[in-house]
Amino acid sequence: MTAVLAVAEHRRGELRDVSYELIGAGRGLADDLGGELHLAVIGGQIEEFTRSLSREGVDAIHTVDEGEEFNHDVYTQVTEQLAEELDPDVVLLPNSINGLDYAPAVATRLGRPLVTDVIDADFEDGTLVATREMYGSKVETTIEVDSSRVAVTIRGGEWPGANGNGDTTVEEFDATIDESAVRSTVRGYEEVAGGDVDISDAEVLVSVGRGIEEEENIELIEELADALDATLSASRPIVDNGWLPANRQVGQSGKTVAPDVYIAIGISGAVQHVAGMKGAETIVAINNDPNAPIYDIADYGIVDDLFDVVPALIAEFE
Numbered sequence: 001m002t003a004v005l006a007v008a009e010h011r012r013g014e015l016r017d018v019s020y021e022l023i024g025a026g027r028g029l030a031d032d033l034g035g036e037l038h039l040a041v042i043g044g045q046i047e048e049f050t051r052s053l054s055r056e057g058v059d060a061i062h063t064v065d066e067g068e069e070f071n072h073d074v075y076t077q078v079t080e081q082l083a084e085e086l087d088p089d090v091v092l093l094p095n096s097i098n099g100l101d102y103a104p105a106v107a108t109r110l111g112r113p114l115v116t117d118v119i120d121a122d123f124e125d126g127t128l129v130a131t132r133e134m135y136g137s138k139v140e141t142t143i144e145v146d147s148s149r150v151a152v153t154i155r156g157g158e159w160p161g162a163n164g165n166g167d168t169t170v171e172e173f174d175a176t177i178d179e180s181a182v183r184s185t186v187r188g189y190e191e192v193a194g195g196d197v198d199i200s201d202a203e204v205l206v207s208v209g210r211g212i213e214e215e216e217n218i219e220l221i222e223e224l225a226d227a228l229d230a231t232l233s234a235s236r237p238i239v240d241n242g243w244l245p246a247n248r249q250v251g252q253s254g255k256t257v258a259p260d261v262y263i264a265i266g267i268s269g270a271v272q273h274v275a276g277m278k279g280a281e282t283i284v285a286i287n288n289d290p291n292a293p294i295y296d297i298a299d300y301g302i303v304d305d306l307f308d309v310v311p312a313l314i315a316e317f318e
C-alpha cells in the first residue's frame with residue numbers, strides 16, 4: 001500500500017535539499033499510516049539522483065525520463081498519472097517556487113484538498129493533522145483534513161533530511177505526456193545581479209535592516225562584513241528599496257538561513273524576518289531600542305546606535 005508519493009526537486013543538475021526533507025516528512029506520514037513511501041524523480045540526471053535518493057525509509061523510486069528541468073505541464077501530468085496508478089493517501093510536494101507552481105494543478109486534477117506550506121504533519125486516527133502559519137506568521141494553526149486522499153506541500157527546513165543508504169526498488173514509469181498540453185519550455189537560466197551569492201550557505205552573516213536609514217550607509221555594513229570575512233544579507237525593506245538584490249533577503253518571503261553567527265544590525269526582529277533566521281546558532285543584535293523583539297531571540301545584544309557600534313567593531317576586527 002502506497003501511503004505517500006513524494007516528488008523530488010532538482011534544478012540545474014542538482015537535487016535540492018528539500019528532496020531529502022520530503023523523505024523525512026514522507027517517512028513519518030507513511031509510518032503513521034503503516035504504508036510505503038514512494039518517490040518520483042522526473043527528468044534531470046535521473047541515475048545520479050536515484051542513487052542519492054535511495055535512502056533508508058524509501059520503499060520505491062519511480063523514474064520518469066522527461067526533460068532536464070522543471071516544466072509545469074510535464075510535472076502535472078506525470079504526478080497525476082503516478083498518483084492515479086499508486087493511489088497514495090498523500091501526494092507530497094515541496095512548498096518551493098516549483099512545488100507551488102504545480103501542486104494546485106495536481107490537487108485539482110486529482111480532486112484532492114491541498115494544504116500548503118505545512119511545517120508539521122501527522123495522521124491521528126487516520127485523519128491528517130497539519131500545522132501551518134497564518135496571518136504573516138503571527139499564529140500557528142492546526143488543520144484537520146476531512147479526506148482520505150490529500151495533497152500537501154511542505155516548507156523547506158522544517159524536517160530533517162533523510163540519512164543512511166537504502167536498498168530502494170527503482171522502477172521506470174512510462175508516463176504518457178500530452179505534448180499539445182505542454183505550453184512552455186525552459187530555454188535557459190539567467191541569474192539576477194549578485195546571483196552568485198547564496199546566503200543560505202554562509203557561516204557568518206552580517207545582516208542589515210531599516211535602521212541603516214540611507215542606501216549609502218550600507219557601505220559601512222559591507223566593511224564590517226569584509227572585516228569578519230562574512231556574507232552580507234538584509235531584511236525585506238532593504239531589498240524592497242532596491243538597496244540590495246532579492247537573493248540577500250532573509251525571512252519568510254526571502255531565504256531561510258542557518259549560519260553559525262547571525263549579526264542583525266538595525267533589524268527589529270519582525271516575525272517574518274525571524275522565520276528565516278531563527279535557526280542561526282548564535283544571534284547577535286545591534287539595535288538602539290532595548291525593547292526590539294530581536295532581543296527576545298538574540299544570544300548577545302548591543303543596545304546602542306549602530307553608527308557608533310559598527311565603526312568600533314570594524315576597527316577591532318581589521
Ligand SMILES: Cc1cc2nc3c(=O)[nH]c(=O)nc-3n(C[C@H](O)[C@H](O)[C@H](O)COP(=O)(O)OP(=O)(O)OC[C@H]3O[C@@H](n4cnc5c(N)ncnc54)[C@H](O)[C@@H]3O)c2cc1C
Nearest residue numbers: 209210211235236251252253254266267268272273288306
Ligand atoms: C507576508 C509578509 C512577508 C514578509 N517577509 C519578510 C521577509 O522575508 N524578511 C523580512 O525581513 N521582512 C519580511 N516582512 C516584513 C516584516 O514584517 C518587517 O516589516 C521587516 O522585517 C522589518 O524590517 P527591519 O527590521 O529592517 O525594519 P524595522 O522594523 O523598521 O526596524 C528597524 C530597527 O532598526 C532600529 N534602529 C533604527 N535606527 C537605529 C540605529 N541608529 N542604531 C541601531 N538600531 C537602529 C530600530 O530600533 C528598529 O528596531 C514580511 C511582511 C509580510 C507581511
